[in-house]
Amino acid sequence: MNNKLxxxxxxxxxxxxxxxxxxxxxxxxxxxxxxxxxxTPSSFDAPESLGEAESAENSEAQVSRTSVxxxxxxxxxxxxxxxLSGRCVAAESGHPLEGCEIELHGWGTNANDRAMRGAxxxxxxxxxxxxxxxxFHLEFPDLNPFQYAVSIRYPGRVTRRGRWSRDLTADNPRxxxxxxxxxxxxxxxxxxxxxxxxxxxxxxxxxxxTGVDLERESDLQSTVGRTDESGAYVLDRSAIPPGTWAVxxxxxxxxxxxxxxxxxxxxxxxxxxxxxxxSLPYLSGRVQLADGTSISRVGVRAETGISGRTxxxxxxxxxxxxxxxxxxxxxxxxLSIEGNLVEAFETEQTYSWGQRxxxxxxxxxxxxxxxxxxxDSGAAVEQYAVTCHRVDANSSRYTDKRLGGEHPDGxxxxxxxxxxxxxxxxxxxxxxxxxxxxRAFTAVEGAMEDHVVEIERMxxxxxxxxxxxxTLVEGASVSVADRPIESPHARLxxxxxxxxxxxxxxxDWPTVLATASTGRDxxxxxxxxxxxxxxxxxxxxNGETQVFPLVRPLEQDSPIVITLQGAGTVVGVLxxxxxxxxxxxxxxxxxxxxxxxxxxxxxxxxxxEFSAELPVGEYEAYLxxxxxxxxxxxxxxxxxxxxxxxxLALFGVKDGEETRLDLETTQFAPGTLTGRVLLDxxxxxxxxxxxxxxxxxxxxxxxxxxxxxxxxxxxxxxxxDLVPGDYQMLLRVTNEELGMTGSVTSPDxxxxxxxxxxSHDFAFRFRTVRVRVLHPDTGEPLALLPCNGAPxxxxxxxxxxxxxxTIWPAPMSTFGFSIFAExxxxxxxxxxxxxxxxxxxxxxxxxxxxx
Numbered sequence: 001m002n003n004k005l006x007x008x009x010x011x012x013x014x015x016x017x018x019x020x021x022x023x024x025x026x027x028x029x030x031x032x033x034x035x036x037x038x039x040t041p042s043s044f045d046a047p048e049s050l051g052e053a054e055s056a057e058n059s060e061a062q063v064s065r066t067s068v069x070x071x072x073x074x075x076x077x078x079x080x081x082x083x084l085s086g087r088c089v090a091a092e093s094g095h096p097l098e099g100c101e102i103e104l105h106g107w108g109t110n111a112n113d114r115a116m117r118g119a120x121x122x123x124x125x126x127x128x129x130x131x132x133x134x135x136f137h138l139e140f141p142d143l144n145p146f147q148y149a150v151s152i153r154y155p156g157r158v159t160r161r162g163r164w165s166r167d168l169t170a171d172n173p174r175x176x177x178x179x180x181x182x183x184x185x186x187x188x189x190x191x192x193x194x195x196x197x198x199x200x201x202x203x204x205x206x207x208x209x210t211g212v213d214l215e216r217e218s219d220l221q222s223t224v225g226r227t228d229e230s231g232a233y234v235l236d237r238s239a240i241p242p243g244t245w246a247v248x249x250x251x252x253x254x255x256x257x258x259x260x261x262x263x264x265x266x267x268x269x270x271x272x273x274x275x276x277x278x279s280l281p282y283l284s285g286r287v288q289l290a291d292g293t294s295i296s297r298v299g300v301r302a303e304t305g306i307s308g309r310t311x312x313x314x315x316x317x318x319x320x321x322x323x324x325x326x327x328x329x330x331x332x333x334x335l336s337i338e339g340n341l342v343e344a345f346e347t348e349q350t351y352s353w354g355q356r357x358x359x360x361x362x363x364x365x366x367x368x369x370x371x372x373x374x375x376d377s378g379a380a381v382e383q384y385a386v387t388c389h390r391v392d393a394n395s396s397r398y399t400d401k402r403l404g405g406e407h408p409d410g411x412x413x414x415x416x417x418x419x420x421x422x423x424x425x426x427x428x429x430x431x432x433x434x435x436x437x438x439r440a441f442t443a444v445e446g447a448m449e450d451h452v453v454e455i456e457r458m459x460x461x462x463x464x465x466x467x468x469x470x471t472l473v474e475g476a477s478v479s480v481a482d483r484p485i486e487s488p489h490a491r492l493x494x495x496x497x498x499x500x501x502x503x504x505x506x507x508d509w510p511t512v513l514a515t516a517s518t519g520r521d522x523x524x525x526x527x528x529x530x531x532x533x534x535x536x537x538x539x540x541x542n543g544e545t546q547v548f549p550l551v552r553p554l555e556q557d558s559p560i561v562i563t564l565q566g567a568g569t570v571v572g573v574l575x576x577x578x579x580x581x582x583x584x585x586x587x588x589x590x591x592x593x594x595x596x597x598x599x600x601x602x603x604x605x606x607x608x609e610f611s612a613e614l615p616v617g618e619y620e621a622y623l624x625x626x627x628x629x630x631x632x633x634x635x636x637x638x639x640x641x642x643x644x645x646x647x648l649a650l651f652g653v654k655d656g657e658e659t660r661l662d663l664e665t666t667q668f669a670p671g672t673l674t675g676r677v678l679l680d681x682x683x684x685x686x687x688x689x690x691x692x693x694x695x696x697x698x699x700x701x702x703x704x705x706x707x708x709x710x711x712x713x714x715x716x717x718x719x720x721d722l723v724p725g726d727y728q729m730l731l732r733v734t735n736e737e738l739g740m741t742g743s744v745t746s747p748d749x750x751x752x753x754x755x756x757x758x759s760h761d762f763a764f765r766f767r768t769v770r771v772r773v774l775h776p777d778t779g780e781p782l783a784l785l786p787c788n789g790a791p792x793x794x795x796x797x798x799x800x801x802x803x804x805x806t807i808w809p810a811p812m813s814t815f816g817f818s819i820f821a822e823x824x825x826x827x828x829x830x831x832x833x834x835x836x837x838x839x840x841x842x843x844x845x846x847x848x849x850x851x
Contacts, residue, residue: 082168084138084150086176088130090157096134097181101153103127104138109145109165115385115404116429116496120146142170150214156269157181159238161221162214176214184239185264189274190231191249194257198231199277202251206240206262216582216626242266246710249275253282253324260686260710282324283351285358287315287337294319295362298339303346304331325353338397340416341365367415368448372407372426374433375454380410383429388414391421391440401427414451417443426453427495431514432527434458435495458513458527462559465518465539468566468655472522477540478562480526480550481510485536488545489593492538510536528554537562542613565615566655574608576623576665583626586610586663587643591618591650601641616655620647623665625723642693642723644668669755670721676711677731678763683715684733689762691719691727692745724754729762733809742766742792742809767833769810772803772843773819773826782819782826782846790817790831810840818849825849 088100106122108114120143130136138150145166152160160179168174191202206223213219223238244263249256254277262273287298300321302311313323323335332350343363351358372381385404393399403412414424422443426436434456441451461480465473481492494512513535516524528535528550535550539562548562576584585601601624604610624641648663677687690708711717727750732743750760769792773782781803787793792807799805799819807817810833819826826846834840 080142080170081139082142082148082170083173083175084136084162085174086136086152086179088134088136088152088154088181089178091180091182094178094180096130096132097154097157098130098132098134099154100130100134100136100181101127101151102130102136102138103151103153104140105149105151106140106143107147109147110400112401112497113145115401116427118405122146144169152179152181152214153237154181155239156183156186157239158184158209158212158241159223160214161212174214179214182211182241184241185268186234186236186270187240187262187264187273188232188234188236188270189272191227191233191251191275191277192231193254194276194278198227198229199251199254200227200229200231202227202231202233202249202254202275202277204233204235204275205248205250206235207246207248209241209245210243211241240264240271247273247275249277251277253280254278255280255327280325280327281353282322283353283355283358284320284322285356285360287319287321287342287360287362289364290361295339295342298337298342298362300360301336301338302333302351303336304333335360337362343418344398363419365415366417366419366443366445366448367413368417368443369450370412370414370424370426371450371452372410372428372436373452373454375456377457381426381428381430381433381455382407382410385427385429386414386425387427388417388422388424390418391423417448419443419445424451424453425495426455428455431496432458432460434513434527434529435511456529456531458529459554461514461526461528461554463518463524463526463537463539463562464522464559465524465541465562465564466522467564472518472520473541473564474518474520474522475541476518476522476524477515477538478518478524478526479515479538479540480513480528481536481538482513482529482532483510483535484549485510485538485547488538488547490547523559539564541567544613544615546615567613567615568653568655568657568659569611569613570619570651570653570659570661571611572609572621572661572663574604574610574623574663574665576608576668579604579608580606582606584665585624585626585641586648587622587624587641588612588614588619589622591620614653616653618650618652621649621651621661621663622647623663623668625668625670644723667754668724671724671752671754672718672720672757673722673727673750673752673760674718674757675716675760675762677715677717677729678761679731679733680765681763684711684731684764685713685715687711687715687731687733689717689729689731691729693723693725693727722752724752726751731762731764733764733766744791744809744812747813765812765835766809767835767837768839769807769831769833770839770841771805771807771828771831772841773799773805773828774803774843774845776826776845776847779845782821785819785821787817787819790815793817819846 084104088097089095090097103124105124108120122143125138125140128136128138136152147163147165148168149163150161158181160181162174187206191199191204193199204225204227207220209221209223210219211217212221223235223240225233225235227233240262242264244261247260247262257276257278259273259275262271264271283302287295287300289295294315294317296315296317296319298315298319298321300313300315300323302323302325304311304326311323311326313321315321332352334347334350336344336346337360338344339362341364343365345362347360370386372384373379374381383406385401387399387401389398403414420443422441424439424441428435436453436455439451439453441449463478463480465476465478467473479492485492490510492510492512496512497515513528513532514526516526518524533552537548537550537560539546539548541564546565550560554560570588572586574584574586578584585604587601602610602612623644625644626641648665649661651659651661653659677684677689679687688708688710709717709719728746728748730743730745744764744766746762746764748760748762750758752758773785773787774780775782782799783801783803785799787797787799787805790807791811792809793805797805812833814830814832816827816829816831819828825848827849828844828846831842831844
């Protein structure tokens with residue numbers, strides 16, 4: 001933008017600030033503009049005027065209020081487009097590649113974001129093709145919150161990919177420089193049934209690919225293809241790098257038999273692999289209302305209790321559904337029902353695979369008319385979202401926002417309301433309007449009342465953030481809450497940005513009213529309601545949060561001045577063999593802070609350099625290692641940073657000073673664990689198991705995690721790149737004869753040390769325990785009562801008419817479980833299977849549960 005145009009824009013902006021009243025401002029105007037329209041300045045006198053201000057001090061910082069002369073807003077052209085750039089080169093020679101195709105795809109974020117801002121118009125740009133220099137440059141609008149994915153393809157070379165959500169913005173572009181494109185191979189073949197028939201529309205996923213992600217070399221990626229009508233497939237658009245990779249073949253109603261891996265030999269341009277699948281059982285039926293009317297688009301889910309696998313279907317236009325098993329399992333299970341217009345519930349009856357002509361009768365969900373108005377003026381509020389759910393709802397499927405968008409005259413109909421006690425909240429789009437209080441009501445058939453929700457318009461509030469030397473702070477995040485905040489690590493409810501899934505949250509949790517960032521003038525433009533007499537402020541700078549009081553009276557022409565606690569800078573170098581992979585980071589944590597006060601991983605450059613600004617205090621530096629694990633057989637992968645104990649350094653931060661850290665971390669090399677999986681003394685082929693990780697050093701802030709793996713055909717496994725610590729195995733096994741799936745945790749705990757290889761054989765026993773549960777007083781059997789709480793108890797398990805319950809597989813250590821009567825809860829403890837018996841039978845009196 002040239003200077004003449006800048007001047008014109010600035011003059012127009014000033015004219016609008018004088019002529020336009022508050023209600024005339026459209027909702028897409030910047031927050032600072034809307035505050036300027038109310039007469040509250042968006043820019044204030046220089047910090048030298050603060051010396052005469054009256055101030056109120058807390059233990060670490062200052063809050064003051066001062067009246068100042070109005071200055072003109074600072075106008076600056078903010079970046080509005082995101083930029084992705086780089087140069088495609090051949091990995092083996094470094095020469096630029098002409099003809100690389102760069103494809104950008106964008107799509108919206110979750111339902112909550114859409115409800116709070118409506119649909120976002122987006123059209124994927126045309127595929128860009130590199131010229132002789134191999135350079136590409138993508139520029140597109142910043143629509144955050146939004147998601148973007150880019151794919152860089154070249155025939156015969158491994159596709160490079162990147163995917164971002166909120167972290168890709170106009171202020172945070174990506175310039176990749178040279179992007180090596182490695183040679184790969186095409187994989188082709190067929191997917192056939194056990195009888196040799198081709199399976200159309202089967203999905204082939206080559207998983208665990210490394211060296212694909214644009215930003216982290218070791219991220220696990222996948223390449224996906226589908227079979228044609230003859231069962232043939234070709235993965236030709238995304239060449240596969242040399243190596244041995246996990247493969248999953250999936251199609252509704254089928255289970256992959258093998259092979260489970262594919263090997264690409266360096267130098268081979270094509271690899272041929274055929275896969276076999278076998279059909280799975282299913283159940284089918286019909287969803288209807290009590291009068292027999294068919295209900296379409298109702299979700300039917302088999303609640304099998306098998307972690308990581310979901311068996312579900314949806315009713316068609318005739319109300320008919322079919323749900324396929326995800327594996328062989330004959331354990332009875334209930335069905336859960338959900339849909340936008342029906343009452344969600346879980347069936348009390350249990351079902352088994354192979355059942356047909358099941359009839360599920362549902363109730364239509366209720367609805368009511370809603371009108372939203374401002375409390376003082378009665379003006380209609382036309383842009384809002386709502387949450388409406390049962391008070392005991394604990395799933396985001398029911399507590400997400402909905403009805404986002406325009407509502408003429410502030411009116412709409414809230415449907416999908418469940419019978420019983422509910423809670424309603426209205427979340428306006430206008431940040432100057434306060435989120436409504438939660439309104440409790442009872443939804444009753446035939447007696448639904450309309451709701452009129454009154455919304456309070458808040459008053460502008462300006463907060464200026466400065467350092468002890470009165471230097472203004474740009475980019476600080478300032479949040480104002482409806483009550484004082486005791487700790488920077490306190491739990492807050494954010495009804496605008498969060499899912500509001502804390503339906504049972506304690507009433508003393510502060511609610512965030514507004515959030516904004518400070519500009520070049522150190523000012524954050526916020527809002528605060530007249531009805532609230534005191535409040536709290538959270539100010540976050542460079543990942544560190546400080547707490548301040550906010551006490552009445554507030555003056556519209558005076559900013560609240562926040563003086564931050566003194567801070568210093570930390571500059572360091574991390575020395576580690578893997579520092580250039582992008583899988584290492586540093587966590588700088590204040591000594592004595594609770595778990596929620598821990599810092600996020602601090603970015604480390606490929607040269608090992610890092611820096612941060614921290615408030616004055618004592619800190620510990622920890623090494624963080626990123627580990628991502630393929631969930632073989634479950635689909636997808638998961639990963640994250642894990643903190644290694646003990647800390648690398650203990651250091652202090654002084655006001656205005658720089659602290660230098662030279663961290664030598666070669667002693668924290670990843671370890672390896674090898675061994676076998678044994679079941680009843682025999683090697684268990686292709687066993688699926690997971691490791692639960694615990695830090696080897698006691699960590700009061702918590703830690704740990706779970707990763708999924710698969711042993712080979714001989715029951716052997718080798719797992720590299722393990723974070724040093726203690727590991728415990730959980731084995732998941734399907735009993736083909738019984739058609740049941742269960743899991744058992746080994747009592748063995750194996751420690752993996754830094755840079756070493758540990759070896760351990762995990763021996764499991766799958767035993768059955770039958771327990772006859774007796775009443776604690778009478779000794780009579782507790783018949784036909786639900787019980788849970790022990791591994792091996794599937795969902796929907798009840799004692800039989802003689803009080804017996806069967807647990808398979810039985811835990812290898814002592815265990816207990818609960819029994820639910822109508823008005824009492826009974827428990828059994830310290831049960832154990834006999835290791836030398838296939839089945840152990842126990843009669844035991846239950847005890848009444850006492851808190």
